[in-house]
Amino acid sequence: MMLLAIDLGMVIEKLILIVVVVSASLVIAMYTTFAERKVAAILQDRRGPNRAGPFGLLQPLADGLKLFFKEEIIPAFSSKTLFILGPALAMITAVMTSAVIPWGDHVELFGRNINLQIADINIGILYVFGVVSLGVYGIMIGAWASNNKFSLLGGLRAASQIISYELAMGISLIALLMVTGTLSLKEMVVQQQAGHWNVIYQPLGFLIFLICAFAECNRTPFDLPEAENELIGGYHTEYSSMKLGFYLFSEYINMFISSVIMATLFFGGYDMPFVNEVNLSPNIAALVGIAALMAKVICFIFLFMWVRWTIPRFRYDQLMHLGWRILIPLALFNMLATGGVILYFSK
Amino acid sequence: MNITTLVFILLSVLAVGSAIMMITSKSPVNSVLWLIVVFFTISGHYILLNAQFLAIVNIIVYAGAIMVLFLFVVMLMNLNKETEPVKNYRLQLIGIVAGGALLLLIISAIMKIDAQQLVQMKVGDEGLIKSLGMNLFKNYVLPFEISSVLFLSAIIGAVVIGKKD
Numbered sequence: 001m002m003l004l005a006i007d008l009g010m011v012i013e014k015l016i017l018i019v020v021v022v023s024a025s026l027v028i029a030m031y032t033t034f035a036e037r038k039v040a041a042i043l044q045d046r047r048g049p050n051r052a053g054p055f056g057l058l059q060p061l062a063d064g065l066k067l068f069f070k071e072e073i074i075p076a077f078s079s080k081t082l083f084i085l086g087p088a089l090a091m092i093t094a095v096m097t098s099a100v101i102p103w104g105d106h107v108e109l110f111g112r113n114i115n116l117q118i119a120d121i122n123i124g125i126l127y128v129f130g131v132v133s134l135g136v137y138g139i140m141i142g143a144w145a146s147n148n149k150f151s152l153l154g155g156l157r158a159a160s161q162i163i164s165y166e167l168a169m170g171i172s173l174i175a176l177l178m179v180t181g182t183l184s185l186k187e188m189v190v191q192q193q194a195g196h197w198n199v200i201y202q203p204l205g206f207l208i209f210l211i212c213a214f215a216e217c218n219r220t221p222f223d224l225p226e227a228e229n230e231l232i233g234g235y236h237t238e239y240s241s242m243k244l245g246f247y248l249f250s251e252y253i254n255m256f257i258s259s260v261i262m263a264t265l266f267f268g269g270y271d272m273p274f275v276n277e278v279n280l281s282p283n284i285a286a287l288v289g290i291a292a293l294m295a296k297v298i299c300f301i302f303l304f305m306w307v308r309w310t311i312p313r314f315r316y317d318q319l320m321h322l323g324w325r326i327l328i329p330l331a332l333f334n335m336l337a338t339g340g341v342i343l344y345f346s347k
Numbered sequence: 348m349n350i351t352t353l354v355f356i357l358l359s360v361l362a363v364g365s366a367i368m369m370i371t372s373k374s375p376v377n378s379v380l381w382l383i384v385v386f387f388t389i390s391g392h393y394i395l396l397n398a399q400f401l402a403i404v405n406i407i408v409y410a411g412a413i414m415v416l417f418l419f420v421v422m423l424m425n426l427n428k429e430t431e432p433v434k435n436y437r438l439q440l441i442g443i444v445a446g447g448a449l450l451l452l453i454i455s456a457i458m459k460i461d462a463q464q465l466v467q468m469k470v471g472d473e474g475l476i477k478s479l480g481m482n483l484f485k486n487y488v489l490p491f492e493i494s495s496v497l498f499l500s501a502i503i504g505a506v507v508i509g510k511k512d
Binding site: 082122127 | 374376380383399400403404406407410411412415416418419422423475476
């Protein structure tokens with residue numbers, strides 16, 4: 001019985017790509033936790049972790065092992081299935097976005113042309129948006145299942161915050177779509193390779209997107225769902241062991257993925273400036289592309305950390321005020337202005 | 348039997364199964380979560396019909412926004428089994444009659460469909476975003492604008508109700 005009409009080579013190719021992309025995201029997120037502690041140390045004039053391995057490079061492994069070996073406590077009055085489902089969902093939604101990101105152009109291995117993108121669907125950017133909007137479930141379900149008032153408050157804060165900032169994010173994306181005229185992330189990168197980076201056409205849109213990305217990742221100054229001096233640990237108060245680790249870890253994966261998305265949408269993705277990729281052989285061009293993307297991503301991740309250790313947390317009413325009264329009107333204005341300019345030049 | 352039929356059967360079983368779970372589960376939070384699963388399976392059906400835009404918008408709007416609000420309200424109201432209102436038989440009877448009428452309507456609509464032309468395989472560009480946009484803004488621009496006015500008035504109404512001091 002012939003079930004799959006696609007050739008087996010492509011299936012294996014995609015499976016390998018998925019494994020590589022997911023494990024790469026996990027490793028990068030692991031070392032982002034290390035980088036966060038080092039950056040915090042530098043900004044606060046400390047040394048940071050330097051005991052485990054040379055320069056403390058084995059610190060993330062030690063942290064992970066510690067979390068795995070800790071006692072696991074499930075509260076007696078919690079709903080057990082949902083309590084476990086919460087961190088799992090947080091992790092899944094964090095990793096799912098990587099499916100539509102173009103990591104590079106293509107490589108030629110064993111006579112095959114391998115696209116460095118898991119799925120080039122023609123609604124790529126909407127897929128990203130859909131997964132982002134699902135990210136709140138992990139937090140909400142975990143918070144409710146904990147059967148703890150602090151957790152519930154943290155979860156509700158997370159939900160209302162993410163819903164509020166999604167709107168401005170979506171509207172800023174609409175303006176970007178009007179400029180590029182495509183929903184596929186791959187095509188957007190190809191356009192930017194040929195022309196200019198989108199940030200030149202959409203500076204305001206990028207700023208709005210950046211602020212919303214901070215809010216969607218629950219990063220300072222928007223980390224109210226886990227504000228430790230009001231809510232103990234926020235939505236993960238009752239969690240221990242690796243389930244807590246999953247929640248903390250998914251934040252870093254989200255940070256990495258949203259950095260990649262910002263680099264792809266506004267900063268040319270795997271486009272290396274001042275280098276014409278067509279002149280290079282495909283494999284070297286792909287490597288150069290991946291390196292360029294990673295360099296951009298590292299800049300963004302550093303920005304995330306820099307902001308975290310510089311700016312204090314918002315008050316909750318300030319957060320809502322910024323979201324609804326400033327960002328959404330600004331995003332609407334940006335959309336109208338973009339539409340007007342496009343209409344004027346297309347005449 | 349090809350892969351499409353197999354996926355279709357799998358999705359349908361999942362959809363109906365989780366819909367039943369949604370109705371029968373005692374806890375409102377579980378009901379909401381099962382409803383989200385139903386939305387995902389429906390999105391799967393849309394993808395099977397090559398209507399990718401519809402699929403993803405279904406997830407963004409229903410699973411990503413509306414159900415979050417549902418969950419929000421259910422969690423805040425802290426609905427438990429003890430506080431569930433007492434069911435009376437008259438209400439149940441009305442429910443059965445209304446549901447039965449809807450079932451009859453759906454069955455009569457399905458009976459009229461030509462079974463050979465349910466799904467057009469490999470030609471379905473209709474559901475893609477380009478043809479959808481062309482249809483909405485060229486052929487159906489008036490209904491589209493009228494429904495946007497309706498949405499706008501709903502938003503304003505919600506704000507007015509919310510501002511009640």
